[in-house]
Amino acid sequence: MKRPGALREVYDRLLARFGPQRWWPAETRFEVMVGAVLTQATAWGNVEKAIARLKSAGALSPEGIRRLPVDELAHLVYPSGYYNAKARKLKALAAYVGEAYGDDIDVMGRSDTLALREEMLGIHGIGEETADDILLYALGKPVFVIDAYTKRIFHRLGLAPERGPYFEYSALFTDNLPHDAEMFGEYHALIVRLGVEYCKKTPACAGCCLLDICPAGRSQAVD
DNA sequence: GCCCAGGGGGCTC
DNA sequence: GAGCCCCATGGG
Numbered sequence: 001m002k003r004p005g006a007l008r009e010v011y012d013r014l015l016a017r018f019g020p021q022r023w024w025p026a027e028t029r030f031e032v033m034v035g036a037v038l039t040q041a042t043a044w045g046n047v048e049k050a051i052a053r054l055k056s057a058g059a060l061s062p063e064g065i066r067r068l069p070v071d072e073l074a075h076l077v078y079p080s081g082y083y084n085a086k087a088r089k090l091k092a093l094a095a096y097v098g099e100a101y102g103d104d105i106d107v108m109g110r111s112d113t114l115a116l117r118e119e120m121l122g123i124h125g126i127g128e129e130t131a132d133d134i135l136l137y138a139l140g141k142p143v144f145v146i147d148a149y150t151k152r153i154f155h156r157l158g159l160a161p162e163r164g165p166y167f168e169y170s171a172l173f174t175d176n177l178p179h180d181a182e183m184f185g186e187y188h189a190l191i192v193r194l195g196v197e198y199c200k201k202t203p204a205c206a207g208c209c210l211l212d213i214c215p216a217g218r219s220q221a222v223d
Numbered sequence: 224g225c226c227c228a229g230g231g232g233g234c235t236c
Numbered sequence: 237g238a239g240c241c242c243c244a245t246g247g248g
Contacts, residue, residue: 023229040230046245047229081245085232127231147229192229 006159007176011183013211014190021189024137026051029105030097031060036133037089037125038080049079062103065094089125096123109139117143128166136188142181144173145188149195 026032031051038047053076054060059068068076074087100119101108108116113135120131128146135141146169154160160172177183194211 036229039228041228041243042230043228043246045228045247049246079245081228082230082243083245085243089231125231129230133229145229149229188229196229 006157007173010157010159010211011177011187011190014194015186017211018190018193020186021193023185023189024133028060029109029138030062032138033093033097033134034060034065034090036130036137037093038077038086040082040086040130042080042082046080050077053077053079062094062097065090066098086125092124093126096120105138113141113143116141132170136181136185140181142174142179142184144170144177144184146170147188147192150188150191153191153195 024032024035026035034054035047035051038050051060054064057068057076058064059073059076065073070087070091073090074083077083077086077090080086096119097103097105097108111119116139117131117135120126120134121128126134132143132145135143136145146166151160151163151169154169154172155162160169173184173187177187
């Protein structure tokens with residue numbers, strides 16, 4: 001597999017193998033933002049439990065989160081782990097959307113992408129990946145989300161270094177693919193799908209054998 | 224029991 | 237700016 005078009009090739013194979021993932025699973029855009037914080041270093045199944053608890057408490061809104069005492073918020077998000085830390089982060093997020101945009105996510109979404117990103121990086125609990133999750137999946141901006149799976153898999157494929165600054169990885173994708181938010185969203189979701197299903201089972205392969213693009217030359221006979 | 228999840232903050236050097 | 241440690245539940 002040659003380098004030009006390699007990223008498109010991987011995407012096509014992932015899509016053919018797994019089909020559209022249709023991320024982000026949520027009823028509202030603010031729910032996407034909350035999920036982006038809750039899923040930090042956390043299995044999605046645990047996040048779903050926390051989201052459900054927030055919903056049944058009527059707290060899945062900026063105003064709802066601001067109104068709750070932080071310890072009660074922590075109790076609600078308990079199943080997602082790091083509950084004290086995440087309660088603080090959700091408080092910071094809810095305060096931000098209220099102060100900066102009057103809780104209007106539509107207004108927020110009309111702001112400039114880079115300005116929004118810088119703004120959000122200043123919020124407690126929002127780092128580069130979470131900011132990009134929000135930009136892409138809540139606001140529809142064409143940014144590419146980089147997570148641990150992306151680094152691991154594309155390093156195995158010989159397309160990226162083993163480690164390095166976040167922007168070097170995101171540039172790999174945004175410099176070599178059309179800036180299509182829908183495709184970027186599918187691509188990241190497919191990478192996570194591959195990582196969740198195969199990185200743990202066959203860590204030495206990182207799933208590339210399954211796609212028949214293993215640089216070590218192994219075929220997809222990996223069960 | 225051990226390992227790791229769809230990271231980020233805070234501290235040290 | 238890189239390297240640690242901390243946050244914490246739940247499934248494999």
